[in-house]
Amino acid sequence: MINIQKSIVFNYGDSQRVTVYGDFDDLNTWYIVPTPRFAIDKTIGQEMFTLREFVTDTGITGxxxxxxxxxxxxxxxxxxxxxLGQDIVFGQLNWVNITSFFTYDLKGEKQVANATPAQFAENQATFDIFLPDQEAVNCFKDAFGPGDQGVSPFFMQYEGMALSKLPAVDVTVKYDSVLAFEYEKTVEVDRNIWGKETSRKAAVKEYLKNSDAGNTDIKWNIPNPDEEMKQRVYDWAWITLEGLVNKAVDDAVKLLGEAHADQFSLNQTSSFSRNYKENQVVDFNVSPMGSQFKRFNENEWEKHFSRVDNRSLTINFTIMDDLSQNKIKSVQVNVKYPTLQPEPSHTFTQEDCSNWTLEADGYYEGGIFKASYQYQYIVTFEIETKLTPYTSPWIPSENARVILPAAALGVQSATFRAANVDFDNAVNYVLLDFYYITPGNLPNKSEQIKIIENNKDYKIVSRTGLPSTNPYSYALTYVLKNGRQYEVSPISSNSDTIVISSPFSTNQFNVYVNNNLPEDGGVQIKQVRIRATYDDYENGLTGLNNTWNFKPDLSMEYDEGEPWDLTVVENPNGSVVSLSGKLIYSDGKVKSVNGLKNQTGFIDFSPISEIDTIEVDPSQIQWKEGVEQVRINFYQLKDSPVKAADIHSARADADSRKNLAQLTFRPMHDAEGAITGTVQKQYFDIDKPLDDELVYYYDGTYYHSGDVPDSYIKEAQSSDLGIVLPKDGESEELVIHRLVAGNKK
Structure with a gap:
């Protein structure tokens, strides 16, 4: 683990410098901060860079x-x-998370593109920038081509996070979704930016920097910290804030579904505050890791720039994870495109896993460039795994970059790491209860691990030899030295790494108002009177309450009450906030709020819609008869079909399905694997037009122990606002249920 307080910068040569960090435990180990550069194509020994200018009948692009x-x-x-001495040892920086950003100017405006690097070796990342006209092409020619200056004005930066401990400082990072939403309305937003993870990251970075939505409060516990350390902590706080907002946006977009990402807005995220204290283990950004690009000289430029009559197709393939660590011998990639004859193929091996860039003459139909191609990959595993090779179907795509993570290659894994858990004085161990739904009708994987120390990786691997995007679920039981236990109900995740912290954390709850603007006319909510009660029956934290009584700023479309900060067990699926009260409208009408239950931490009221809570009750499920997990999906379908065939067809079409919620139910287990406690009800809120109906659908899958196949809910006790799950699924085929959230006129 790097020691950020043990950092040294050495100057050498012609204004060059190198930064090193020491290790917390080994005084003889040092970590050199690497610098970005163009990757070298080992087959020809030159930089992996191409700039093409396309001359067509419709104009110049590049x-x-x-x-x-x-x-x-x-x-x-x-x-x-x-x-430092000839006998020192150089350590390998172990990135918890890493992202690369390319900053450039286009037509006088700053642009930022980002790419996710490979998670091993040189952390290669590929950028593919479309240049829409002659001016944009010339801008890149001027930046990279021969010139008086030795470096390009464009800038490359990596943001890498590695484990470290905070120095003598307390840091609070805050995000205000109201201010973010207000800023979002002032800029011209391409709604498509929210549909791709890379563009989302760049948008979050821009919005936080150009608005007052993000804030960092840094309090030093020592007098006169040096300026370099102050800057380092400030940079870390800001990048940490960006990461937290990125996760909130990702979660909201994934719930909507990528096909509906254009419906996302920042008012669908909630404000939050996070506090970090001295000596806390954190993911710390290692910086600087940036550099200006080199300019190519005349001889080099001839190899990297070309002017052609037709646009070409460029595809980059990246293996995201280390093949050797995942016991994968090789990955062969095949590509089909009309101008590629014979069909090209490339094999990634443990010895050579560099990115593969494929270029082809463009294919046109009716004078229109076609970027559609197909690719296939074949995975060969090491002999000891006893897995047969996997051949994917031909996959259609128009993406300039294809990333193949380990999960796509048939190896699913998750790493759990404890940080800042008081194992010395308070916590005996943390029991991790893991469950993964394997692909291909293979037996599902369950595993328990006792976590007994901080900063140690506990890795769970499932080698199925089949690709999967299935999430896993995990539950936590904190067993204290005094015999007390705190539980975290099962949480679904797709993250590669989960950091487990102290069971108690400060959570923030709030009430938001999304009003009509005065110039738009219509009634407004002029006062909010809401009482909230927090209950976590698993952990004995019940009856905690708060009251909001505030008048929204009617000149703003979006406003919020004073946040309710509550220090409780971080148990999102096992706790609930119940809300009741009144909303007072500008026309004098008063609307009662009753029976609302919320598990997300914030609720959004509007004068043109109303909120219904859907309750899902798992009390009838026969957990001791072989049911291991139940997953319920809720969604809306375009045109609200009624016939079963139409419903199934709409569900299969991502453009027709809008996801509402996915709830996972699984019992808690003790260290011997026995079921303990009661599986709690879960809730989600539906926002529907005022005094109107909303049609929604759900399906439920029951997962079993051993070789017992999955089953599906055939019938359930249900009303417009509640479902009692049956003891087991009774259908071998997926059944989709249609419900109507009632009309309350």
Whole structure:
């Protein structure tokens, strides 16, 4: 683990510098901060960079494709050894998370693109930038082509997070979704940015920097900290805030479904505040890891720039995870495209897993460039796994970059790491109860691990040899030295790494108002009177309450009450906030709020809609008769079909399905695997037009122990606002149920 308080910068050569970090435990181990550069194509020994200018009947366009990597030179190692001693050991930075950003100017406006690097070796990342006209092409030619200056004005930066401990400082990061939403309305937003993870990250970075929606409060516990350390902590706080907002946006977009990402807005995220204290283990950003690009000289430029009559197709393939660690011998990728004859193929191996960039003459239909191609991959596993090779179907795509993570190659894994859990004085152990739904009708994987120390990786691996995007679920039981236990009900996740912290954390709850603007006319909510009660029956935390009584700013479309900060067990699926009260409207009418239950931490009231709570009751499920997990999906379907065939057809079409919620139910277990306690009810809220009906659908899958196949809900006790789940699924085929959230005129 790097020690950010043990950082040294060495200057050498012609204004060059190298930064190193020491290790917390081994005084002789040092970590050199790498620098981005163009990756080198080992087959021809030159930089992986191409700029093409396309001359067509409709005008000039272009494309710039390049791959970057992190690099430490022999000269840098030599300089560090001169200062620190020839016997020091260089450690390998172990990234918890890493992202790359390319900053450039286009027509006088700053642009930021980002890419997710490979998670091993040189962390290669590929960028593919479409240049829409001659001016944009010339901008890139001027930046990278021969010139008086030795470097390009464009900038490359990696943001890498590695484990470290905070110095003598308390840090609070805050996000205000109201201010973010207000800023979002002032800028011209391409709604498509929310549909892709890479563009979402760039948008969040821009919005936080250009609005007052993000804030960091840093309080030092020592007098006069040095300026470099202050800047380092400030940078960390800001990047941490960006990461938290990114996760909130990702979660909201995934719930909507990628096909409906254009319906997302920042008012669908909630404000939050997070506090970090001295000596807390955190993901710390290692910086600086940025550099300006080199300019190519005349001879080099001839190899990297070309002017052609037709637009070409460029595709980059990236293996995201280390093949050797995942016991994968090789991955062969095949591609089909009309101008590619014979069909090209490339094999990634443990010895050579560099990015593969494929270029082809463009294919046109009716004078229109077609970017559609197909790819297939074949995975061969190491002999010891006893897995047969996997051949994917031909996959259609128009993406300039294809990323193949380990999960797509048949290896699913999750790493759990405890940080800041008081194992010395308070906690005996944390019991991790893991459950994964395997693909291909294979037996589902369940595993229990006792976590007994901080900063140690506990990795769970499932090698099925089949690709999967299935989430896993995990539950936590904190067993204290005094015999007390705190529980965290099962949580679904797709994250590669989960950090387990102290069971108690400060959660924030709030009430929001989404009003009509005065200039738009219509009634407004002029006062909110809401009482909230927090209950977590699993952990004995019940009856905690708060009251909101505020008048929204009627000149704003979006406003919020004073946040309710509550220090409780972080148990999102096992706790609930019940709300009741009144909304007073500008026309004098008063609307009662009763029976609302919320598990997300915020609720959004509007004068043109109303909220209904859907309750799902698992009390009848026969957990001790072989049912291991139940998953319920709720969604809306375009045109609200009634016939079963139409319903199934609409559900299969991502453009016709709008996801509302996915609820996972699974009992808690003790260290011997015995079921303990009661599985709690779960809730989700539906926002529907005022005094109107809303049609929604649900389906439920029951997962069983051993070789017992999955089953589906055939019939359930249900009303417009509640479902009692049956003891087991009674259908071998998926059954979709149609419900109507009632008309309350």
């Amino acid at each position: 494309n710039c494709n390049f791959t970057v990597e992190l690099y430490v030179s022999d000269e840098e190692r030599s300089v560090v050894k001169q200062y």
